[in-house]
Each structure stands twice: as structure tokens, then as C-alpha cells.
Amino acid sequence: MKLGDLGEDRLLEQLLARPLSGKAIVMGSGDDCAVVEAQDCGELLVLKTDCVVEGVHFLRGTNAFDVGWKAMMRPLSDFAATSAVPQFALITLMAPKQTEVTWVKKLYLGLRRAAERFEISIVGGETSSTPGSIAISTSVVGFVERERWVSRRGGKAGDDLFVTGRLGGALKQKHLCFIPRIAESRWLTKNFSIHAMMDLSDGLGTDLPRLARASNVAFKIHVEKLPLARGVKINNAISEGEDYELLFAISQRQRKGLQKEWKRKFPKLPLTQIGSLVPQSAIRTLQLRRGYVHFQQPS
Amino acid sequence: MKLGDLGEDRLLEQLLARPLSGKAIVMGSGDDCAVVEAQDCGELLVLKTDCVVEGVHFLRGTNAFDVGWKAMMRPLSDFAATSAVPQFALITLMAPKQTEVTWVKKLYLGLRRAAERFEISIVGGETSSTPGSIAISTSVVGFVERERWVSRRGGKAGDDLFVTGRLGGALKQKHLCFIPRIAESRWLTKNFSIHAMMDLSDGLGTDLPRLARASNVAFKIHVEKLPLARGVKINNAISEGEDYELLFAISQRQRKGLQKEWKRKFPKLPLTQIGSLVPQSAIRTLQLRRGYVHFQQPS
Numbered sequence: 001m002k003l004g005d006l007g008e009d010r011l012l013e014q015l016l017a018r019p020l021s022g023k024a025i026v027m028g029s030g031d032d033c034a035v036v037e038a039q040d041c042g043e044l045l046v047l048k049t050d051c052v053v054e055g056v057h058f059l060r061g062t063n064a065f066d067v068g069w070k071a072m073m074r075p076l077s078d079f080a081a082t083s084a085v086p087q088f089a090l091i092t093l094m095a096p097k098q099t100e101v102t103w104v105k106k107l108y109l110g111l112r113r114a115a116e117r118f119e120i121s122i123v124g125g126e127t128s129s130t131p132g133s134i135a136i137s138t139s140v141v142g143f144v145e146r147e148r149w150v151s152r153r154g155g156k157a158g159d160d161l162f163v164t165g166r167l168g169g170a171l172k173q174k175h176l177c178f179i180p181r182i183a184e185s186r187w188l189t190k191n192f193s194i195h196a197m198m199d200l201s202d203g204l205g206t207d208l209p210r211l212a213r214a215s216n217v218a219f220k221i222h223v224e225k226l227p228l229a230r231g232v233k234i235n236n237a238i239s240e241g242e243d244y245e246l247l248f249a250i251s252q253r254q255r256k257g258l259q260k261e262w263k264r265k266f267p268k269l270p271l272t273q274i275g276s277l278v279p280q281s282a283i284r285t286l287q288l289r290r291g292y293v294h295f296q297q298p299s
Numbered sequence: 300m301k302l303g304d305l306g307e308d309r310l311l312e313q314l315l316a317r318p319l320s321g322k323a324i325v326m327g328s329g330d331d332c333a334v335v336e337a338q339d340c341g342e343l344l345v346l347k348t349d350c351v352v353e354g355v356h357f358l359r360g361t362n363a364f365d366v367g368w369k370a371m372m373r374p375l376s377d378f379a380a381t382s383a384v385p386q387f388a389l390i391t392l393m394a395p396k397q398t399e400v401t402w403v404k405k406l407y408l409g410l411r412r413a414a415e416r417f418e419i420s421i422v423g424g425e426t427s428s429t430p431g432s433i434a435i436s437t438s439v440v441g442f443v444e445r446e447r448w449v450s451r452r453g454g455k456a457g458d459d460l461f462v463t464g465r466l467g468g469a470l471k472q473k474h475l476c477f478i479p480r481i482a483e484s485r486w487l488t489k490n491f492s493i494h495a496m497m498d499l500s501d502g503l504g505t506d507l508p509r510l511a512r513a514s515n516v517a518f519k520i521h522v523e524k525l526p527l528a529r530g531v532k533i534n535n536a537i538s539e540g541e542d543y544e545l546l547f548a549i550s551q552r553q554r555k556g557l558q559k560e561w562k563r564k565f566p567k568l569p570l571t572q573i574g575s576l577v578p579q580s581a582i583r584t585l586q587l588r589r590g591y592v593h594f595q596q597p598s
Contacts, residue, residue, distance in 0.1 A: 003403060004396025004428070034422035036387055039442065042339035047423055049389035049438055055430040088335055090348035092391075092436045097303025104302060123333035124346055129303070131354040132431015137391045139348055139438035143338065 031151045031214070032081035032198055035144065043143040046084040050075040054133035058176075064103045066176040068110020071136040074201070076118060077180040077244045081199040082151070083189040084144035086182070089115055089122045092137040094130040107136070118182060148189040155196035155215030155249035157279040162258075163272055165245040167204060168237030169229035178244045185246060187265060192258055197248035203241035204274075211247060218282055221275035249277055330450045330513070331380035331497055334443065342442040345383035349374040353432035357475075363402045365475040367409020370435040373500070375417060376479040376543045380498040381450070382488040383443035385481070388414055388421045391436040393429040406435070417481060447488040454495035454514030454548035456578040461557075462571055464544040466503060467536030468528035477543045484545060486564060491557055496547035502540035503573075510546060517581055520574035548576055 038045040052058060052071045072089065079086045091111060095104065115122050120140070164181055181199070188194050196215050200207050204226075212219045228237050250258060255273065262271045337344040351357060351370045371388065378385045390410060394403065414421050419439070463480055480498070487493050495514050499506050503525075511518045527536050549557060554572065561570045 001400045002396060003394055003398040003400055006400060034387070034389070036420070036422055038340065038386070040341035041337065045387070045440070047387060047389055047438075047440060049391050049423060049425050049436070051391045051393060051425060051427050051436065053393055053427050053429045053431075056428055087337070088333070088344070088346060090333070090346055090438055092348050092350045092438075094350060094352055094434050094436075095302055097301060099302040101300045101302055101305060121335070123335055124348055126348050126350060127302075128350050128352050128434075129355055130352045130432060130434065132352075132434070133429060135393050135427075135429065135431070135434060137348070137350065137393075137436035137438075139346075139389055139391075139436075141344070141346060141440055 031153070032078035033084060035082065035084075035149055035151070041143070043145055044149055046079065046082055046086075046142045046144050046149070047139070048075040048078045049137065049139040050078070051135055051137040053135045062176070064106035065110035065113075067136070068107040068112075069114045070110075070176050071107075071138050072111045072114035072120075073178060073180050073244070075138050075140045076114070076120075076182060077178075077199040077201065079140065079142060080181045080185040080246060081197055082144060083148050083185045083194070083197065084142050085186070086118055086120050086140045086142035088141045089120050090139045091122060091125040093125065093127045094132075094135045094137075095127070096131070096134070097129050099134065111136075111138075117179065150185075150189060150194050150197040150248075152196050152198050152211045152214035155211060155217055155277045156251075157217050157277050158252060159195055159249035159277040160252050160255050160273050161208075161219065161221070161247065161249055161275045161277060163200070163204070163227065163245055163247050163274055165243070165269055166227045166229040167200070167243050167245065168232030168240050170242040170244070171240060180244060181246045184266060184269065188246075188248065191261065192250060192254050195249045195251065197246060200243040200245045200247055201241060203239045203243070204247065205238040206241070207247060211249070212277065215249070215277065216280065217277045218280045219275055220278050220282075225272060225274055227270050227272040227274075252276075330452070331377035332383060334381065334383075334448055334450070340442070342444055343448055345378065345381055345385075345441045345443050345448070346438070347374040347377045348436065348438040349377070350434055350436040352434045361475070363405035364409035364412075366435070367406040367411075368413045369409075369475050370406075370437050371410050371413035371419075372477060372479050372543070374437050374439045375413075375419075375481060376477075376498040376500065378439065378441060379480045379484040379545060380496055381443060382447050382484045382493070382496065383441050384485070385417055385419050385439045385441035387440045388419050389438045390421060390424040392424065392426045393431075393434045393436075394426070395430070395433070396428050398433065410435075410437070416478065449484075449488060449493050449496040449547075451495050451497050451510045451513035454510060454516055454576045455550075456516050456576050456581075457551060458494055458548035458576040459551050459554050459572050460507070460518065460520070460546065460548055460574045460576060462499070462503070462526065462544055462546050462573055464542070464568055465526045465528040466499070466542050466544065467531030467539055469541040469543070470539055479543060480545045483565060483568070487545075487547065490560065491549060491553055494548045494550065496545060499542040499544045499546055500540060502538045502542070503546065504537040505540070506546060510548070511576065514548070514576065515579065516576045517579050518574060519577050519581075524571060524573055526569050526571040526573075551575070
């Protein structure tokens with residue numbers, strides 16, 4: 001069987017299926033970040049790696065600054081999902097020998113500017129030549145308070161589902177210059193009890209079922225309520241991906257307080273209740289509207 | 300200018316030349332690992348990233364298990380250099396869609412076995428397709444006690460220079476199955492005051508000048524004393540690289556005690572005093588033997 005015949009989720013599941021060895025792993029692979037107990041540390045250690053590859057995540061002609069920005073911001077969006085504070089980054093650059101040094105310098109400027117935006121130190125790097133295409137791998141390390149870290153797993157039937165910002169249309173521009181919702185996430189976990197959270201990188205239609213599956217619940221969405229980016233159709237908003245917005249589950253009782261305080265704190269950023277989590281037993285009775293084939297209820 | 304016209308050292312120097320931002324960085328880029336102060340942690344946080352690329356670090360026909368082993372052990376050798384304890388690893392795999400799943404599984408088995416050898420947990424991973432060659436990026440996070448971490452910088456004129464094991468010939472076999480000298484390094488810093496240390500990845504002729512430069516001293520080598528691997532000539536031992544042995548500087552006064560206790564603790568592993576560090580002012584008067592062109596005294 002070829003790698004292309006397996007989805008990434010299934011591949012990682014298979015490869016990492018065996019129980020991880022004796023360290024104190026609070027949350028390993030399968031969530032946005034790895035969260036671990038580190039000896040001698042008061043807070044939980046949070047780790048995330050990601051990569052952007054020429055021909056997959058960006059095209060040859062793309063501005064190198066934008067590529068660097070994206071390479072740093074993608075793993076930071078996972079920190080937002082975990083409500084963790086990123087602190088240190090390591091960069092591995094694989095590039096052909098004939099790559100222009102000016103291109104690489106612009107790339108690092110993008111990486112640096114993105115890191116500075118969140119006061120992250122780029123503490124190490126490695127470069128290698130490659131006979132293939134340019135690839136940048138970014139690993140980020142940070143911390144989260146025990147009482148504030150969030151995973152995809154804590155959603156409860158009855159919870160409201162919220163998304164930040166607007167969905168869809170990201171591939172046109174935003175995916176190269178987005179700002180991860182770390183400030184918003186940290187504010188949420190400081191002021192509210194967030195049951196489950198993730199960032200929307202593959203599209204609501206792919207990501208929401210992941211959150212539901214991890215929480216052992218199903219979901220109900222008011223598709224007509226989805227906050228669409230300008231000129232975007234509902235189907236595109238569900239399936240396109242690269243929104244890098246937050247999706248989270250919170251007790252219904254907190255809805256009014258959250259909506260009121262959010263408006264005061266982030267007046268320019270929409271916060272939309274798009275539906276709710278429901279018991280898995282409710283799936284069969286749900287009237288799923290046709291057309292939204294990309295939503296797969298957890299099986 | 301093309302990337303191929305610059306050495307990696309110079310590239311990283313240029314890119315990371317600007318002062319790093321406000322975090323407590325004990326040692327950033329330019330040494331084997333990054334060593335940082337982490338809030339709320341008693342020990343220092345140690346970070347290292349590295350990669351192996353098909354066509355550069357391994358050939359297409361190489362056993363996937365060996366590739367995985369090497370991809371994990373290379374950054375661990377830098378932990379040995381720092382005398383740090385590795386704890387967590389993140390893996391990024393970039394591979395074409397037509398890669399065989401069995402190949403990838405063997406790769407992960409190699410990564411896992413190598414990680415288990417040092418009780419490291421692989422806590423996260425990311426996969427991406429690529430139109431280019433296979434590449435594996437490994438990031439490792441761990442800790443070191445404040446009083447035990449070692450860099451390349453602390454060498455003093457008059458120090459003895461030691462290397463572990465035998466040099467040269469690694470490219471024939473050993474580079475795919477070596478065991479980083481973490482146990483030896485931890486024993487050294489527990490029992491002796493090691494002034495400066497690094498792992499030999501690019502060959503003594505390239506790496507020793509780096510240690511000397513970082514320590515602001517010069518060096519004197521007894522080439523006839525170099526511990527050669529079987530069938531290897533001196534020039535090859537100096538220039539080939541991938542030895543993954545330790546090179547360290549220690550006060551002359553500790554020589555006898557070190558040699559005696561080493562023999563008892565590691566009876567099968569040679570420890571050789573290959574020369575000493577000397578003041579930079581001594582360079583002009585040194586009688587450098589011809590032929591060892593790969594040794595560049597710090598300028």
C-alpha cells in the first residue's frame with residue numbers, strides 16, 4: 001500500500017498506536033499539541049512540530065516572507081487550540097543548493113517577524129541541502145498552566161459550539177498572513193471554562209467531526225448561521241480549510257456572559273454560536289441537510 | 300548568491316546574527332543544542348532539531364529502520380555534547396504519496412527503537428506529502444542541571460583534549476547504527492569538571508577548530524596519537540566525519556584520575572588524549588605538520 005492511499009490521520013494513528021513509553025504524557029499525538037509533565041516544572045510542557053513544503057503548502061513564486069510567516073504561524077495556531085503560551089522555536093530548512101540566499105533571508109525575516117509577534121525566541125536552526133523541493137519544519141515549545149490547558153476531548157453533550165472569525169476564502173490570501181488566535185484563546189481560558197477546543201486548519205467539515213469523536217459525542221450545526229467570509233458559499237466555508245480560527249465547546253449556561261464580554265474585549269472579531277454537541281445516540285434522529293457531504297458524523 | 304556558495308555555519312551565523320529577543324537564552328544557535336531558562340523549571344531546558352534527507356544523508360536503497368535510527372540518534376548526539384538528558388521527541392515526515400507504507404512503518408520502528416534506547420517519548424508527529432525526496436526532521440527536548448551543562452565555549456589554554464572511541468571509517472557502516480555517547484557524557488559531568496565539549500559529526504578537522512574558536516584558544520594535536528578505526532588512515536580520520544564521538548577539554552590536573560576511572564567504568568571504549576588547547580598567541584610558533592589541510596586554526 002502507498003502512503004497516498006492512507007489519510008494522514010490514519011497513518012499517524014497506525015504509527016503511534018502503541019502505548020507511549022514511561023514518561024508523564026498528559027496528551028500525546030492525536031491532539032493539536034503534545035502536552036507533557038516535565039520534571040521540576042510547575043507548568044505543563046507543550047510541544048508542536050509542523051512543516052510547509054514547496055508544491056504542497058506554497059508555490060514556487062510565493063513571497064518568501066509569507067512562507068516564513070506561515071511556517072511559524074501554523075504550529076502557533078495549535079498552541080492557540082491548546083491555550084498554551086509558545087516560547088521557543090527551532091527551524092529546520094531543507095533547500096536545494098541553487099536556492100538564492102536572498103530568498104532564504106526573506107524566509108527567515110518572515111519567520112522572525114511571526115515569532116516576534118508572540119515574543120517567541122528562535123533558539124536553534126539546522127539547514128540541509130536537498131535534491132528535492134524546499135521544506136521548512138518548525139518546532140515550537142511552550143507552557144500551559146495545569147488548570148488552563150484545553151484539548152479536543154472534553155466536549156459534553158449539550159455544550160454550545162462557537163467559532164471565532166469568518167470561515168472560507170482563506171486560500172485566496174489569508175492563509176499566508178493569518179494571526180493565530182492565541183490572545184483570544186488565553187482570554188477564553190482565563191475567564192471561562194472551555195470544555196474542548198481546536199483550531200480549524202482542514203475546514204469545519206473535517207475538524208468538527210474530529211473534536212466530536214475525541215469527545216465521544218455527536219454535533220448539530222445550524223448551517224445557515226455559519227459566519228461566512230465575504231463572497232464565500234456555505235459549502236466552501238465547510239470544506240476549504242486553512243481558516244485558523246478557533247472552534248470550541250462551552251457550557252450553554254456560559255453563553256450569554258461569553259457573548260457579552262467577548263463583544264467588549266474583541267469588538268472587531270465575530271464570535272458565532274454555530275450549533276451544539278449532542279449525545280451520540282441522537283445521530284440517527286438528526287435531520288442532516290443534504291449537500292454538506294463533507295461533514296462526517298463520528299461513527 | 301546561491302545557498303550552495305555559503306557554508307552552513309556562515310548561513311546560520313548570518314540568519315541568526317541579530318540579537319535574540321527577550322527570553323532567557325543561556326546558549327542559542329551556534330552550539331550543539333539550544334539551552335534556555337524556562338520559567339517555573341528548576342533545570343535548564345535543552346532543545347535540538349535535526350534532519351535527514353534522502354540523497355544527502357541516506358540513499359534510496361537504505362534500510363528504513365536504519366534511516367529512522369539515524370534520524371533520532373543524530374540530535375541525541377548533540378544532547379551528549381551538552382551533557383543533557385533527552386526526554387521528548389517530535390517527528391516530521393515529508394514523503395511522496397507513492398512511498399510504501401511498509402517502508403514508513405520500518406522507519407518509525409527505527410525511530411522508536413532509538414528513542415526507547417534512551418527512554419525518550421515520541422510525543423508528536425506530523426506528516427506531509429512532498430513532490431521531492433523523503434525527509435525526516437526530528438526535534439528533541441530535554442533538560443540539564445545548571446551545574447552540569449557543557450558548551451563549546453569553556454575551553455582554557457592548557458586544557459587536555461580527549462576523544463572517545465575511534466575516528467574514521469564511519470561512513471562505511473557505523474553512521475547508520477551508532478549510539479550517542481549520552482551515558483559517557485553524563486558520567487563525565489557527574490564526576491569531573493568538563494570545560495568544553497562537542498560531538499564529532501563533521502570530522503575532527505572541522506569540529507575541533509569550532510570548539511577552539513568558541514573558546515577563544517588555539518590547539519595542538521599529536522596526530523600520531525589519534526585513535527584510528529581499523530584500516531583508516533590519519534587523513535581520513537580527520538576529514539571524514541560522522542564519528543559521533545565526544546571531543547572534550549578538561550584541566551590537565553584531572554588527566555590521571557580521569558584515565559583511571561574511565562578504564563574502570565567503560566573498559567571497552569577507548570579514551571584518548573589527542574592534544575591540548577593553547578593560547579591563540581601560540582599559533583604562529585606551532586609546527587603544523589603538512590598534509591592535514593582540513594585542520595584550520597581559528598583566525
